[in-house]
Amino acid sequence: MMIKTNDIEPKAKHGFLKESTKNNLRIYKYNFSKNKLSILGLIIVLICIGFALFAPYITPYPQHAKEFVDFNNASQAPSLKHLFGTDVFGRDIFTRVIYSFQGALIMAIIVLGISVPFGVFLGLLAGYYNGSWIEVLIMRLTDVFLALPPLILALSIASVLKPNLTSSMIAVTLMWWPWYTRLVFGMANTIRKEYFVKIAELIGASRLHILFREILPSCLSPILTKMALDVGWVILIGASLSFVGLGEQPPNPAFGQMVADGSKYMPDLWWMTIFPALGIAFIILGFNFLGDGIRDMFDRGRQ
């Protein structure tokens, strides 16, 4: 007797998530929430995202994030009117710190958004074609990039380009992808030997299908974990670049740039350095805790 498709439970077919995914999500939530720090991390990250999205609405002096001078109010210590004090140009530091979250998160999103797919794709190719010239080409190129110290590489690239946020993003993207290639190469090399991949080949599936539908899903957990932990690193490197003047240019605020400017006046006008530095620490800490949580979430050993 032929069973029609209508006979299948609508929930199973039309539900937003597959039954198997729902099961997995339950386990993920259980594993993730076991560690209180991960939840704290998640909250911090959500706050940072909130800062970035709603900066114009939650800051008292949004215009201070652009071209603005008010020498009458310059170098004021923290007060009720200016929570984090003002800088040498009279701009409210609290406002500028909040606005800096925008640049940091944009940097993380763009850098990872480009380098990860690129690096993962190369890693899949190299792993699947292990032994052929494709793998040799890709992995030796990866080796070259990885051999150079990351910060030096970023600095050299950024110094060649016009100094602004875009250039620092290009620089960090260019040095970030090899880590993902190496990560995925090892995994793809192992997974391609699994029977279900061989069957897909024997059935005649296209190479793209095999790479993205058969091999990639098994690699996702380590990739996502690494991405979560990498956000902190990208932001830190971005801050390092802007510290030496190779990132976001004034009058736009950036963490590293503000720390650099304020460092000249330490320790007297301490608020100009300390608060931006705390801003960096806050966002990096948040992403680190979150990253640990994501790693635990995928840790099937607990089951």
Add this chain to the structure above:
Amino acid sequence: MSKEIVTIKDLKTYFPIDKTKFVRAVDGVSFNIKEGEIMGLVGESGSGKSTIAYTFMGMYKQSGGEIVFNGKTITTKDNKRDMLFKKDAQIVFQDPGSSLNPYQDVRQILSLPLKVHKIVSPDKIDEKILEILDMVELPASFMYKSPNSIGGGEKQLVSVARALCSNPKFIILDEPTSSLDVSIQAKIINMLLKLHKEKKLTYMFITHDLSLMRNISTKVAIMYLGKMCEVAPTEEFYKSPMHPYTQMLLSSIPVISEEEEALKPKKVVSTGEIPSPVDIPKGCSFHTRCNQKMDICCIEDPMMNEVSAEHFVRCHLYK
């Protein structure tokens, strides 16, 4: 006169370990499978039975010999197979766990061959999947299950269903039930036999379980260290096994009734170890363990001879 679906002539598959040494996994094997037959391939580890299947499917490169499938010869140098081959020849592997992608559900797994070979139009795929699940007697609710939530026997049924998706002519079953319990094995074997009749399929069934082979195959071939020792129709194979290795194997099967004990050949105790495939003994490769060996066995490798109708043996005792 049935058509020959598979003809293998002097197939060789060698794996180099270094510049000079080879593992002769398959060393000059010839046989044919006619339409509708279930050919059984028996052997111990290192015999090359799985390697023959993998070489045929194109997973390994042939080192020599000829493969003819459904009338078309497959060129020696290449281990590429064309789309028609990939549609008409399918394989089911031993390990149910790694045969199914744990990140896909049954629907995705079964729709792959349907899409690749364009068996049905995209809007009819769900319908076709339900038809196939019905064929292997799995409930429709299996469509959205992931491999992690179904048992070993059911996973194998999904693998079989996947093999059927492309309407194949020939299916290789590489020890499909070896990792399953006896009660589940019975279900799977019944299913395979039912499908064989209904869909007019041809099988190559590989196993080490001789009792199972007795009940499923129409023809049995036994392998030892890359060479075929004996080929015969099933009843003949079990009633009058000729090769000493066949006798040794048959006499060591554990059985559960007295009547079966009586059917076994006289007990041949196996002595010594199975030689490693790297270091195959000279002459007849079995002579180190053979209880009926003669002088010539240590020097010359015997040829395959037809001793009675369709019954071939490769042994100096029967020339």
Add this chain to the structure above:
Amino acid sequence: MNDAILNIKNLKVWYNTYRGYAKVVDGVNFHVGTGEKVGLVGESGCGKTTTMKSVLRVIDSSINHIPEGEILYRDKDILKMNYNDLQQIRKKSISMISQAPSAALNPVFTVGEQLLDVIRYSEQYNKKSGKKDLMDMAVSAIKDVMISDPERILKSYPHQLSGGMKQRICIAMSLVTPRELLIADEPGTALDVTIQDQIHRLLRALVEEKGRSLIMITHSLGVARELVDRIYVMYAGNIVEVAKTKDLFSKPLHPYTKGLMECVPRLSGGGVTTGIYGYIPNYINPAPGCRFCPRCPDAMDICSKEKPQTIEISDGHKVACFKYTNS
């Protein structure tokens, strides 16, 4: 039963999962006499390995919970023993061979070193013996398991040996020092049929020669038939039938035993049966009554409500089934 060296009484083992307790072993009664060979037959998931691992207490106590039962070794309860006494049992009285010999042997030490470790650790040798004497013991153990050229094998690493050899070495390790009870967990599964045959004969011969007792865990009725004197049939955590080997095969009583025997492909041909209908029950919230009831072709009303008691039908032949309660 008087000379039973191992006596398991009403053993229950529960696994702690995040969904609740999985009642994997559900009241098992089992005994082995001196010099007796006993088989424990069941399919995967029935709890046979868990039962035997509990004997040596090699189960993970954070996951496994034993709410009830006694495991008496010569009248001393293993479950209640302190660590020192338990170690004495492990060193001197009971040994276990597991399924996969490659997992049981340490890949970074030679086989000889591992064998010597076993001898030293068992404290069953003359303390004055030097290394040479210990080596002699090892060599004679290897010779017992029919390995030619023992000196060369002792110097080899596990990866240089075949599966059959490794399994034989594991057997040698269990038998090198005098122990009363040997538990063999599917010793031939990973091996070829001819080698498996060799191993089984070997095991049988050695056990008989040295007067030891043997518990053989297997999923194959055929193997049990060739090797042991008495067979326990286990299903879903319960012993459903126990009988002397001959009796079990000539007159199987429990529907599961009968079903299992029917499922085994016969050398005489005749095709394959349809198998046993249904699936293994859920261990976490098992339905009341006999655990085999949903799959049983002879199920009666009472089967789904109450658990059957074990009844002795004839000499040594016991079955837990309501079909036989009245007779």
